[in-house]
Amino acid sequence: MNNFFVELKNVKKVFGPVVALDNVNFSILKGEIHGLLGENGAGKSTLMNILYGLYTPDKGEIFIEGKKVKINSPYDSIKLGIGMVHQISTLVPQFNAIENIILGTEKDKYRLKIEEEKEKIKKLSRELGLDFPLDIKVKDLSAGVKQKIEIVRALFRGAKLLILDEPTTSLVESEFKDLLKTLKSLVNKGVTIIFITHKMREVLEACDRVTILRRGKVQGILNRDEMTTENIVKMMFIEKDIKVTESALPKVELPESRKSEKPVLILKDVSTESTEQSIGLKNISFEIFGGEIVGVASVSGNGEKDLAEIIINPKKLKNGEIYIGGEKINGLSTLEVFSKGVFYTPEDRIKEGILPEGNLKENILLGHHSEERFLNRKIFIKWNEAKSVTLDTIKKFNVYAPNEETTIRRLSGGNIQKVIMGRAFVNSIKLLITHNPTSGLDVSTVEFIFKKLVETRGSGSAILWIGEDLDELMILSDRIMVLYKGELQGIFKRSEFDKYKIGLLMIGGQK
Amino acid sequence: MKNKDLFRVIIIYFLSIFFAFVVISIIAVLFRYDVIKVLRTLLTTSFKTSFGFQETIKKTIPLIFTTYAFTIPFMIKFFNIGGWGQMLFGGTITAVVGLTLPKIGINLPSFIMIPLLIITGILAGGFFALIAGFLVAKFDINPIISTIMLNFVAVQFLNFIATNPIYRDPYEGHPITLPLPKSGTLGFIFGIPYSIIFAIISIIFVYFLIKKTKIGYEITAIGYNLDAAQKYGINFQKTILITFFIAGALAGLGGTFEVINIHKKLIEGFAQTSGAQYGIFGVLTSLIVAGNPIGVPIAAFLMSVLLVGADALQRTMQIPVEMVFLSQALIVLFIVTFRERFLRRK
Amino acid sequence: MLNFINSFISQTITYAVVYTLTSLGIVISGRAGIFNVSGEGIMLASASIGFIVSFLSQNAILGFISGMIMGALFGFILSYIHESYKVNQFILGISLVILGTGLSDLMYKLIIGVKLTAPRAPKTPIIKIPYISNIPIIQAFLNQDIIVYFLYFVIFFAWWFYYKTKIGLETRAIGENPKAADVVGVNVTRRRYLSTIIGSMLIGISGAYLPIVITGTYTPDISAGRGFMAVGIAIFASWKPQRAILGGFLFAAIEVIAFRLQVISQKIPYQFFLMLPFISVLIIMMIFKKQIEFPASVGKPYSRE
Secondary structure, X not given: OOOEEXXXXXXXXXXXXXXXXXXXXXXXXXXXXXXXXXXXXXXXXXXXXXXXXXXXXXXXXXXXXXXXXXXXXXXXXXXXXXXEEOXXXXXXXXXXXXXXXXXXXXXXXXXXXXXXXXXXXHHHHHHHOOOOOOOOEHHHOOHHHHHHHHHHHXXXXXOOEEEEEOOOXXXXXXXXXXXXXXXXXXXXXXXXXXXXXXXXXXXXXXXXXXXXXXXXXXXXXXXXXXXXXXXXXXXXXXXXXXXXXXXXXXXXXXXXXXXXXXXXXXXXXXXEOOOOOOOOOOOEXXXXXXXXXXXXXXXXXXXXXXXXXXXXXXXXXXXXXXXXXXXXXXXXXXXXXXXXXXXXXXXXXHHHHOOOOOEHHHXXXXXXXXXXXXXXXXXXXXXHHHHHHHHHHHHHOOOOOOOOOOEHHHOOHHHHHHHHHHHHOOOOOOEEEEEOOOOOOOHHHHHHHHHHXXXXXXXXXXXXXXXXXXXXXXXXXXXXXXXXXOEEEEXXXXXXXXXXXXXXHHOOOOO | OHHHHHHHHHHHHHHHHHHHHHHHHHHHHHOOOOHHHHHHHHHHHHHHOHHHHHHHHHHHHHHHHHHHHHHHHHHOOOOOOOHHHHHHHHHHHHHHHHHHHHHOOOOOOXXXXXXXXXXXXXXXXXXXXXXXXXXHHHHOOOHHHHHHHHHHHHHHHHHHHHOOOOOEOOOOOOOEEOOOOHHHOOOEEOOEEOHHHHHHHHHHHHHHXXXXXXXXXXXXXXXXXXXXXXXXXXXXXXHXXXXXXXXXHHHHHHHHHHHHHHHOOXXXXXXXXXXXXXXXXXXXXXXXXXXXHHHHHHHHHHHHHHHHHHHHHHHHHOOOOHHHHHHHHHHHHHHHHHHHHHOOOO | OHHHHHHHHHHHXXXXXXXXXXXXXXXXXXXXXXXXXXXXXXXXXXXXXHHHHHHHXXXXXXXXXXXXXXXXXXXXXXXXXXXXXXOOHHHHHHHHHHHHHHHHHHHHHHHOOOOOOOOXXXXXXXXXXXXXHHOOOHHHHHOEEHHHHHHHHHHHHHHHHHHHEHHHHHXXXXXXXXXHHHHOOOOHHHHHHHHHHHHHXXXXXXXXXXXXXXXXXXXOOOOOOHXXXXXXXXXXXXXXXXXXXXXXXHHHHHHHHHHHHHHHOOOXXXXXXXXXXXXXXXXXXXXXXXXXXXXXOOXXXXXXX
């Protein structure tokens, strides 16, 4: 009938209050490299996990080569010829390439014929132009090599469609060039490819067509000749219909405020180690003054988490200097940093932010438990004080909870976030570092949190706000700085805010 | 919601104990014992005579100490199986100090000697547990392994002291030391050892430690969520060392009282009762109350009721004490399973 | 001198049966992701049942088989409760240790009872290989009972299974990354059951070996911590079968040396030699800290979500 390899029709998926995918239609032509673009939380991963059988959609149908199919597990999708190369390697680190590739193939034979399989794999990888050491444990190989192994593994199982989830995150430039060559040659052999990415350049260089998602909806599908930087950035960051954006965002005004004369926070040439999980920071320098909100715009995984954590745990500094209110804080512990008037709300509110089985009192106390006002003779906790502070917070932050003894796990996400925010305002603070305070919350809670941030700013405190939603950042920030690959790309004043320019820097476009 | 949970907990305990008793009854029937008499003896011996009650308290006291020794590290998800070794080591060092001082001509009055021996037990037990704490904090060696290895070290060390010509009682066949000087021992009141006072103090101490102090808060917070606790500035390594020290100190204190109050000398295998050692009973007791420090004294008392019943079964009906030990293990197995089944949280 | 070496090796091999089979049993379940710390309890229960059966039937082989069945039962309980209810593996393991401890003495007292002279286990058949079994040194390896030969077989089989078969490869993958195995269609739960039960069977045989061969009679607490030392060996071996075998022989040698020194030495109290094996476990784990690798999923429950 037509030439589609995969068609997803009217797919819907809801997680709690969040509509992750809203009637998405997505189709891939045979033998093309199809880019899938979007901000964090736009729904790219959800869509691909549905195709790969990790999630089941609430609504919608999947067609493979015109036939309707049901995919309940990755095992099903592998049988249908779909292979996925995950962002985080799913290889068994203790195994070498051969063992990883043959794992689970040919169920009926019990004997391991390493030599025979080795020849087959060698032949396949030679054909594909992908060479890698076959006998070295995968854990000792670089990210780029692991990726090659994952690709060969998928094709060894007969994959006709290859999904690459942000394949370039941990690749160096030359590895990216190699990958590109590989993809082109795969396409020549009849393989279809879905390429998930945030990076402008990669789309332009690699993709034949591109689908752009935003807030769970398809914003547009661009053919090769329509793919301009301008079109893509606009679709990624700017709604076609301005009203849609407005309805999804709270209405909060940012009043005039007086900036302090001296900066509250100074970072000079700050670098941190890069690890498997994070890219690390590279020579970051900036200042934040009292009475201003500085937003950090970045696609997640570009060093924004390192930025938040290095300030509250400066022991992890590789080099550089950090000052709070003029005092150098290099080498201080978290509690010592807090005692300088800094507080923090972490990215993952359940995993890093709360004591799930603890009550509200115990949760409010976290991070304040060493402060004199809560301690008697440095040993005994003044629970009465903690109680009154908790009740105060419940009132000030409209936490919907019966009393201070309520187990926090029983509260809704929004109320949990309010407790975490409230904890930051137990003392008057000079600097608040807040990481994605609004993610997954309903508009009214977001509005409440916005008002608190504005209030705090009005009282002369500084706020470093790491956000995942550029629209939100633009409403409330005095300045926005952009991080990309752990480097500071630029700082914009409010008067210079331009979605297009900022968005372009976030995805690695030219300055 | 809360009431529903409480109801479930009661059902869980009821069912677990019920099933365990069913198993006992089946074994009793198989080996032709009178089931009713077995169950009656098991449950009522402690309350029928004052001797039974005194015996129960005598077992409850050390059990409280070893149960805390397991419970406190368990709050930060570490398994201290070494309560027994820490008890043995605390008791052994106490005996060494108590016997050595008079030998070298230092005769202290009771009101100095007793506190000195108590502090000795606390420090010795605490030090011994700190080895395991250090091994996990610095070398990542699972405390299940290290504490059990150290148990065997403590057994041999006790044996070394009790057979040492300086301390050994030459007229005893078993490794037993000479008696401690009178100033270094505690007595009984109505057949109940004075150490009950210290057991009660320990209960209050643990309650205050966990509920009212900063370190207690840090232990609780780590138990709830290690990531959040560390992110908000709680030092995990330090807390490991502190919890192990406290655990060992309490177990060591328990050992001291067994030596200065119950036996008044050092005896090989002093920390044992009804077929097993107090460390193991402490683990069982703690798992029954899910590592909740407040439930410990009650559970320890109920365990001791079963142990006294077990002794009586052996005396009067020639039923091995291990039958009760087995049933306690079954109760724990049922409880941990049911708890996970019916109280599991997302 | 030759005699001394011979008897030293021979004795070491006898003890190595206990250490090696137990640590291999722990390694086998660990390779599938189950951290089995209940070895001590399994050994005790199997020692008791193994002795009882062999004593009553006057057949050592039946004793070993019943020990093996007891091991399988424990392995089944461990994997069933863990896989069905996700109870923490360590809590379960410790509970099973206590269960095994109680069960062992209970069975013995109920069935054999208190005897004035300790009942003796029947002789275990010794297998001699003609000619070869008379050559010095080699004689120490090949003039042994049937379980020693079984040990040799298990060592070979474990190596062959894990490194030469596809099922072995898949099972190793479960321990490292259960998701990777699940995704390619391996039934993770079934493999975990099988590995834990088979591993526990080996531990059961090793438990029965203690009263039937090593001491000749049953005494309470006969395993004396070896079940836990085997856990230490499995960890220090990074859950690799070949290294667990090496570790098993090493600790057997340490125990034999400690035992012999204790007899010879006058100056150092014997208790310190008896501490030696336990302290060595800790020291070796400290020394090899850097090299120790855990299968990534060991000790953790697996569910698809």
